[in-house]
Amino acid sequence: MERRFASHPNEVKQFDTARLRKEFHIPVIFAPDELKLVLTHEDRMIVGGANPVNKDVVLTTDLKDLGVTYFLERRELGVINVGGKGSVVVDGAEYEIDFKECLYVGQGAKDVIFKSADSAKPAKFYLNSAPAHQSYPTTKTTLAESESGAMGGLENSNERTIHRFIHAGGVQSAQLVMGMTQLKPGSMWNTMPSHTHPRRMEAYFYFDLPDDSIVFHLMGEPTETRHIVMHNEQAVISPSWSIHSGVGTHNYTFIWSMAGDNKRYDDMDPVGMKELQ
Ligand SMILES: O=C[C@H](O)[C@@H](O)CC(=O)C(=O)O
Ligand SMILES: [Zn+2]
Numbered sequence: 001m002e003r004r005f006a007s008h009p010n011e012v013k014q015f016d017t018a019r020l021r022k023e024f025h026i027p028v029i030f031a032p033d034e035l036k037l038v039l040t041h042e043d044r045m046i047v048g049g050a051n052p053v054n055k056d057v058v059l060t061t062d063l064k065d066l067g068v069t070y071f072l073e074r075r076e077l078g079v080i081n082v083g084g085k086g087s088v089v090v091d092g093a094e095y096e097i098d099f100k101e102c103l104y105v106g107q108g109a110k111d112v113i114f115k116s117a118d119s120a121k122p123a124k125f126y127l128n129s130a131p132a133h134q135s136y137p138t139t140k141t142t143l144a145e146s147e148s149g150a151m152g153g154l155e156n157s158n159e160r161t162i163h164r165f166i167h168a169g170g171v172q173s174a175q176l177v178m179g180m181t182q183l184k185p186g187s188m189w190n191t192m193p194s195h196t197h198p199r200r201m202e203a204y205f206y207f208d209l210p211d212d213s214i215v216f217h218l219m220g221e222p223t224e225t226r227h228i229v230m231h232n233e234q235a236v237i238s239p240s241w242s243i244h245s246g247v248g249t250h251n252y253t254f255i256w257s258m259a260g261d262n263k264r265y266d267d268m269d270p271v272g273m274k275e276l277q
Helices: 017-024
Strands: 002-004 035-040 046-050 075-081 086-090 093-097 102-105 112-116 125-131 139-141 147-151 160-166 177-183 200-207 215-219 226-230 234-238 245-248 253-260
Touching: 017 226, 017 234, 035 234, 075 160, 075 177, 086 102, 093 102, 102 160, 102 177, 125 200, 125 253, 200 215, 200 245, 215 234, 226 234
Parallel strands: 002 035
Antiparallel strands: 035 046, 046 125, 075 102, 075 125, 086 093, 086 112, 102 139, 147 160, 160 177, 177 253, 200 234, 200 253, 215 226, 215 245
């Protein structure tokens, strides 16, 4: 497991492109038959992926990684499948998780195994895990069961549908909040006007993006914005003090996830358009 430390905004102001990418950009989420994990010290969120192709992928850890005997001993997990049909087996109970479906796995689950239904169309499980000191029930949510709503408009090129899976009013968790936003064709902007939430960090994972398209992800303090170029199926870490927004050369979908002091989706400090620099 890769470990990244947290960054101070005064230091980040000095970063060049390579350093910004090294600290915040996660270029590889899926590798065949592997579990890829990045632990950031921003609220100790883990961002990663499991991509079972020719064999199942097991959620493992060792004493050096988390200092526990099994991964979810003191953590909870959110999973969204962005690939072919698959399933997640949690302590012997199998949950079929199809494209854009979500599984929450509560603290204390000992054995978590990721499976693909068809190796020609492997499942791609995007993963987020946060520390948890209380167990909540393992729960699957389909797109139709999620709390969804329309946001934005075509005149601002940000017509999109938001799906909230794990949040205060949905699937219960200790601190993890997770959902997915799908942009309509012709809409390129997410989360503009932008916001920060000093009470929670956030991670974005961009997908449904053609190979020859990119997203300029925007980060930084509102008066010190920077960009990180994103390709399909890549993630980016947003510290609590940073905006997180983006504009693509094509429409796309992204998964957002947060960890921190509360689970209130609407707890955001809006940044006025005229404040941005
Ligand atoms: O704190 C919440 C997050 O930044 C996202 O949910 C924003 C988002 O999905 C969007 O505007 O499209
Ligand atoms: Zn946010």
